Amino acid sequence: MHSSHDSEPDSPRRLALLALGALGVVYGDIGTSPLYALRECFHGPHAIEPTPANILGVLSLFFWSLIFVISVKYLAFVMRADNRGEGGMLALMALIMHRTAGGNPSRDRRVLVWMALFGAGLIYGDGIITPAVSVLSATEGLVVATPGLEPYVVPLTLVILVALFVMQSHGTGSVGKIFGPMMLLWFVTIGTLGARSILELPGVLRAVWPGYAVSFFLHNGLHGFLLLAVVILVITGGEALYADMGHFGRRPIRIAWFAVALPALLLNYFGQGALLLRNPTADSPFYQLVPTQLLYPMVALATLAASIASQALISGAFSITRQAIQLGYSPRLEVVHTSAQEEGQIYLPGINWLMLAGVLVLVLTFRSSSNLAAAYGMATTAAMSITTVLAYVVARERWKVRRAVALPVTGLFLAIDLSFLGANAVKVPDGGWFPLTLGLIIFTLMTTWKRGRELVGERLRATAFSLKDLLSSFGEHPPVRVPGTAIFMTSNAEVAPSALLHNLKHNKVLHEQTVLLTIQGADVPHVPPEERVTVESLEPHELGLKRVYARYGFMEDPSIPDILKRVREKGLQFNLMGTTFFLGRETIIVTKKPGMARWREALFVAMSRNARSATAFFRIPPNRVVELGTQVEL
Incomplete structure (x- = not known):
């Protein structure tokens, strides 16, 4: 499922099913915010007095944040900045990089790429904090039902989180089918609970008037501004909504929001507000909306929604x-x-277990959702600000929007993002440092890997033998020919692969059919199957040398079986049992040569050692591989 949804005349049934799926996957994060968002405003570390004016002011801020940031900025504006249907930070980055294909990016462009990489790193921080804060706030409902259960909240949370991460290896396919209906049940339930409370005090709906938000800031001054650090909890999930666009398409995501998620969230927040107006001392307004006899089922439903x-x-x-x-x-x-x-349903064991470790450490360190709420929001606000800047660049370059239009719109979005970011800055010592530190670590790893690979490429090219020179040398010194096919994988199609040179030097033979295979990453999500493989014959033709390019998008996994199938379709025939894959394996040595700092070189070497082998990653039959080593001094 990709962005073709938007161009196809979808049947109402298909649209409804996609919208239901989007409800389960896209709106889970934002949908569980009522568990803790309003409570934190009046009972968290940055709490204010629950006076009627403050309650209506906070509700007004909630209402306009949801309307302006989610409905207008993300659903109407940012979701147009897609890379062939895919959204998210790195899809945006690929769009921006597209202009520099084949050349070195300018300094401005490099800064934009760095911003996107840092934003991607922040999203990992969100991915670790969200499970911890959501599941903790759900299980804390047990204390509302039975105060004596408080000692069991953290252990129960840990058990649920371990189960959630262990389940990942089975895939979300089977579980995904129940996500949509379960989240629909969740939204209907929280909307109904909120509506019951509003009916008891309909005057709470006055808070939709923005004047209440303005007077809230005027009366509370700096403290009111700092409360934006808690208001952000209402819109955490905006980035997830954009990143998951490729799975469902724009229309189903918009339908799910305006038909179900937004009304249910507003009803619940205003219902909680009505409860606080009636009882300002209520310290768990979400669970206090629930009739006593339904508390335990509600805790179970909340835990499921949080998962x-x-x-x-x-x-x-x-x-x-x-x-x-x-x-x-x-x-x-x-x-x-x-x-x-x-195709989008994947599982990465290494990332899964690292994230589980991070989540468990967070729960054991912070021990309550109130403490964790301090860490939450920092990643979201920073990522949202970066998305706004990148979307402006895309609007100007891809859509050719005039600066006179793009600048004021982006400026308004950015002013809101930076207000939230500024308010969150005070939370850095209380836990906001965690997503920032994690984002910085991941940014360092990503840029070190990219730069390291560039340096390895430069060092190899400096000592490389051009393919043209090699082929012309065969005229004077024809190699001994042996039957069968040899496939040499090379990242640079213009130079002779080191494995081919080693084979000629040590074995002194050339296979009757020799294929130089280059796998290229494209800065689009998917490459059409018919455009995936190109085959060229190299002169002199009697040597039987072929050059094959295989292109894959950033949402696809390169696969040798897939490439071989497409090569056969292009007329290049061979017997797999008579085919050998020759791979070059680089041993990297840290030196004092200019290029990267020594510590980054050491980090790059460690990452290289832990990288998956090309044989396993490209799914090459292992009994058909020969590896030939090369030393590279960084």
């Missing part, structure tokens, strides 16, 4: 990692496909 919210962000982290691998910002990692039908 679904976490699932979307975990899947998002897997997707970002695969994009980073394909765009050259991450070493090769194990990518497991968990569904034969859905």
Whole structure:
């Protein structure tokens, strides 16, 4: 399922099913915010007095944040900035990089790429904080039902989180079918609970008037501004909504929002507000909306909804990692496909267990959702600000929007983003440092890998023998020919692969059919199958040398079986049992040569050692591989 949804005249039934799926995957994060968002405004570390004016002011801020940031900025504006149907930070980055294909990016362009990489790193932080805060806030409902259960909240949260991450290897396909209906039940339930409370005090609906938000800031001054650090909890999930666009298309995501998610969220927030107006001391307004006899079922439903919210962000982290691998910002990692039908459903064991470790450490360190809310929001606000800047560049370059139009619109979005970011800055010592530190670590890893691979390429090219010279040398010194096919994998199609040179030097033979295979990453999500492979014959033709280019998008996994199938369709025939794959394996040595700092070189070497082998990553039959080593001094 890709952005073709938007161009196809979808049947109402198909649209409804896609919208239901979007409800489960896209709106899980934002849908569980009522568990803690309003409570934190009046009972968290940055709490204000629950006076009627403050309650109406906060509700007004909630209402206009949802309308302006989610409905207008993301659904109407940012979601247009898609890369052939795919959204998200790295898809935006690929669009911006597209202009520099084949050349070195300018300094301005490099800064934009760095911003996108840092934003992608922040999304990992979100992916670790969201499961911790959502599941903790859900299980804390047990204390409202039975105060004596408080000692069991953290252990129960840990058990649920471990189960959630262990489940990942089975894929979200089977579980995904219940995500939509379960989140629909969640939204209907929270909307109904909110509506019951509003009916008791309809005057709470006055808060839709923006004047209440303005007077809130006028009366509360700096404290009111700093409360934006809590208001942001209402819109966490905006980035997930954009990143998951490729799975469902724009229309189903918009339908799910305006038909179900937005009305249910507003009803619940205003219902909680009405409860606080009646009882300002209520310290858990979400659960206090629930009739006593339904508290335990509600805790169970909230826990399920929180797990679904976490699932979307975990899947998002897997997707970002695969994009980073394909765009050259991450070493090769194990990518497991968990569904034969859905190409987007993948599982990365290494990332999964690292995220689980991070989540467990967070829960054990912070121990309550109130403490964790301090860490939450920092990643979201920074990522949202970066998305706004990148979307402006795309609007100017891709859509050719005039500066006179793009600048004021972007300026308005950015002013809101930076207000939230500024308010969140005070949370850095209380936990906001965590997503920032994680984002910085991931940014360092990504840029080190990219730069390291560039340096390795430069060092290899400096000592390389051009393919043209090699072929002309065969005229004077024809090599001994042996039957069979040899496939040499090379990242640079213009130079002779080191493995081919080693083979000629040590074995002194050339196979009767020799293929030089270059796998290229494209800065689009998907490459049409008919455009995937190109085959060229190299002169002199009697040597039987062929050059094959295979192109893959950043949402696809390169696969040798797939390439061989397409090569056969292009007329290049061979017997797999008589084919040998020759791969070059580089041993990297840290030196004092200019290029990268010594510590980054050491980091690059460590990442190289832990990268997945080309044989496993490209799914090459292991009994048909010969590896020939080369030393590279960084």
